[in-house]
Amino acid sequence: MTDILHDPTGNRRFWIWVDDHDEDNPIDIDGPDGFKANLDALYGEAVDEYLKLRKKQPYGDLHLDLQTKKARQQRDAMADQFRSRSAVEEMADLIQEWADEAFPASVVMLDKDGLTIPGYEDDETPMVRNMIHTSMALDQLKMTPAFAAYRSADRRTFGKAVALLKGWTDIGEKRRHGEKKVWLVRGEGHPDDYLGPLWVPAPWPAEDGDGGTDDPEIDDLLA
Structure with a gap:
C-alpha cells in the first residue's frame, strides 16, 4: 500500500479512496448529493485550514507550506528518499x-x-x-x-x-x-x-598516521 503513496519524484502524495462503485453503479458526479456537491467534505480538514488562513489574511498569496522549519526539513528529508537523482x-x-x-x-x-x-x-x-x-x-x-x-x-x-x-x-x-x-x-x-x-x-584530520603541517604558507610556483 505505501508504494503507491508517492510518485518517482517524492514531491507528491496521494490519498487512497476506496468504495464499492462499479460500471453498473457509478459514482454520482453532478447530482445534488454527488461528488462535486461534496467536494468540501472530501477535502475536509484542508478546506477548513484554508478558510482559517484566509480569514486572517483576506487578500494576497497565502503561505500554504508546512508552518514550522522543522516540519519542512522532515518533509524534505522524507521526499529525498524517493526522489530520482538527475x-x-x-x-x-x-x-x-x-x-x-x-x-x-x-x-x-x-x-x-x-x-x-x-x-x-x-x-x-x-x-x-x-x-x-x-x-x-x-x-x-x-x-x-x-x-x-x-x-x-x-x-x-x-x-x-x-x-x-x-x-x-x-x-x-x-x-x-x-x-x-x-x-x-x-x-x-x-x-x-x-x-x-x-x-x-587537508583541513580534516589525517588518516593512517599521516601528519599535518605547521606551515600554512605554501609557495605555489604555478601562480
Missing part, C-alpha cells in the same frame, strides 16, 4: 570526490615543469585542491571508469554539476595560475580578488 547531481558527486581527494605533498607540489618543488620531495603531508575550474575537473575525470556514463555530457552540463559542489565559492572569471577561467575556491567568504595556491593542507 545526471547532473550524480556528476556532482563524482566531481566532489575528485575535488576532496587528498594526495601527499610530494606528489602535488610541482613546479611549471612538473618537478617536485625543493623541500617537498619527502613530504607526506596530505594536500587537497584549493582552487579549481570546470575544465580542470573535466579533463581529469572524463576518461575515468567512474565517469564513463557521462562522457557525452557537454561543457555546459558539466558546469552545472560543478556549481553544485558543497564547500566551494565561485569567485568568477579571473586569471589565476596562468589560466583565465571561472575559478572556485575551497571554503566560503572569499573575495572576488582572492589569490591563493592550487593546493593546501
